[in-house]
Amino acid sequence: MSNHPLLKIEIAQLSIAERIQLAEDLWDSISERQDELPLSDAQKQELDQRLERYQQDPTAGSTWEAVKQRLGFSQ
Structure with a gap:
């Protein structure tokens, strides 16, 4: 990947909200084509495990609510 100093300067001139939106838009563009991102053998093995x-044992894990509570995100 080449380095684009002009792009960096332009990004630096954006407001925080605009940079967040840019990051979200960039991520969305990647996730729309996630089938083009192959998993490594190690990732496949981990997912299989x-x-x-x-x-x-489907009950061995924690619910999302329990995880949020442990992390202090529940109200």
């Missing part, structure tokens, strides 16, 4: 553990 997690799926196997879940299938062996």
Whole structure:
């Protein structure tokens, strides 16, 4: 990937809100084409292991609500 100093200067001139929006737009453009991002063998192996553990005991994990509460995000 080449370095684009002009682009960096232009981004630096954006407000924080505009930069956040730019990051969101960039992420959305990537997620729309996520099928083009192949998983590494290590990632595939990890996902297979997690799926196997879940299938062996679906109740072993935590609910999203419990995780949020542990992290202090629940009200």
